[in-house]
Amino acid sequence: MEEKTTICRRLTEEGADPAVLEQYQRYQETGNIRGQYGLVCRFRMAKSEELKKEREQLACLDYMIAKVENAGEK
Secondary structure (H helix, E strand, O other): OHHHHHHHHHHHHOOOOHHHHHHHHHHHHHOOHHHHHHHHHHHHHHHHHHHHHHHHHHHHHHHHHHHHHHHHHO
């Protein structure tokens, strides 16, 4: 039981919306392991894409900072 609670808690901490949590809990109640697995995998892929975009934004900011620093040195 603790593992089930831990997974739901982790999904919540990572920003899963209530619909994802509700669906996960439904899969738990019915013993649908494949459904749980698929749901968590899809959530992970979406989170990975989100993080990729954020990394790209940070890289752009780093580039702009470097450009401003270089302009100040001239």
